[in-house]
Amino acid sequence: MAGWHTHQGQAICLPVANVDTDQLIPARFMSVSRADGYGDYLLYDMRRDATGALRADFPLNAHPGASVILAGRNFGSGSSREAAVYALVDAGIRAVIAPSFGDIFAANAVNNGLLPAKVDDEGYAAVEAAVAKDPQSITIDLDARRLTIDAATIHFTIDDSWALKLKNGWDDIDLTRNYCEAIAAFKVNRSQTATWAWPAEVE
């Protein structure tokens, strides 16, 4: 996965609270393999009518080139399904700006290069004022934790270790290899001091 420091794209507004993982990707699409792409399933039931046709008035449909979404609080709450992040990423989304995120969603996002940018009420209002009617060009600076939209500059927060990971495109499995010895030593120690922590032998 490639890291990134800045992103410039179009931001759209989805001013809804609690956009949960079941809405981001309904369960019925989760057996798809990643190689087949998840973009078409993003917010499937919100974006489409009962016949499966795209609703013209839905922001993502009207502006398919958008790469940044402004959303209400508690975005991505619910399940641990990483497919919710795949759907966003495969649809070209690079960042979601919201007052708060579901914890597991945010971790999954970072693992896939998607920025969960947390803004305070004032920041949210400022971005909303800019994008409420029309999509706007936005610049995201990950180093400075800064969004620039219209003439406004808005700060966002993200855990330092997550920002670093996004910037470097780090993969945890590679990183953890550096700790092989510590893990092995930990295991030996635990297996001696807490033997009960291993499943009892069964027939």
Add this chain to the structure above:
Amino acid sequence: MRPPQTMLDKLWAAHEVTRREDGVSLLWVDRHLVHEGSHHAFAKISERDLPVAEPGLTFAVVDHYAPTRNRSKIDAPQIARMIDTLRDNAAAHGLRLYDLDDPRQGIVHVVGPEEGLTLPGLLINCGDSHTSTHGAFGTLAFGIGATEVAHVLATQTVWQRKPRSMRISVEGTLGAGVTAKDIALGWIARLGTDGAQGHAVEYAGSAIRGLSMEGRMTLCNLSIEGGARFGMVAPDETTLAYLKGRRFAPKGAEWQAACVSWASLASDAGARFDREVTLDASEISPTVTWGTSPEQALPIRTPIPDPASLPPHKAEAARAALEYMGLKTGDMLEGTPVDQVFIGSCTNGRIEDLRAAAAVLKGRKARVPGLISPGSARVKAQAEAEGLDRIFIEAGLDWVASGCSMCVGMNGDLVGEGKRCASSTNRNFKGRQGRGARTHLMSPAMVAAAAVTGELTDVRPLLVGRVT
């Protein structure tokens, strides 16, 4: 002398392999549970040609896509494929698999405790947010996404920043017909679905001590719906009594050693929590959700709220929720007609839940159709040994095999478009039980009451004179 520690502090320290400069810890994982949905993670490790680091600590369960009828012949090819993929991955990596025909199969969060795989003092991961369930045993248990599942498969460790600590104390005695589900929906309604975000919740107080393991699991399970990733209860006699003799639980001298170790897990007197919330058990009543988020919940004998009366940041969501749910402000929740009922899931599909539902249904008929899917094959066998299945069938409800079933609908058990379902599950999200489905979350006894009357109903009058 070291300062008093919380249970979280102790569990964390016991699993910390190392801590990076940025404060993120690498934690040792004692048990890793996988299911059909873990296919992405298996694909990731096979792309890199990596083995599973600890096959003996990794257990695979067929649950999310498990058909609840005609298991021997699965019609839907994509469901068969999901299950076959798990079988292939389990075989390729030498993992113990709980397959469809296994008498110990069930929902992963029901099977873990039943098998004694879940123990106090352990760290358990699973690619499922309701992994918090296992915290009921004094276990550090949390759900992770596919990338992290791949990481645990490959390294038996997980990177994690220690959350802040929060204690929810529930003091006093719960009234008749009031359950752990009502405690959970009650606190989530009060604090919001992001109320405990970034926190590990420890439940304490006399009402919690008085709960069975089943009740504690329900409570810890629902912690994630309040934004917490962990829910925990300190182990005590109730915990030990549940675990003793379980298949994978320690035996003999090991058991004694474990008990000694577990006895020191509880938070020390005077331990400081980042946040404290106290609830009075006597003030909790049977609670039902009215909206599309678990925080949109109210005691059953309450009118449906007027969005205009809610704080501004909740008003818009409430309006949308009422529209989706087809409900009118001012109408009473009680008396709202339902189309069907469901009892099951890792939240409320255990034997005690089925007994509570049976206590209401005994000798009565359901006015609406419904499905009862036990949380595991073992729960099913136990219920049948107790004759509960007869009660359900005579009431007119369908008694089927175990799996996630209508909690998430992946196996094809769905609520119809626009249909209203009284459900013992955990998420009333739009479309969770099927496109356009309208879900009301409540305890199993309350679901049973809704079945009997065909509408949302206070279960308490239906329990008068009955042994529960």
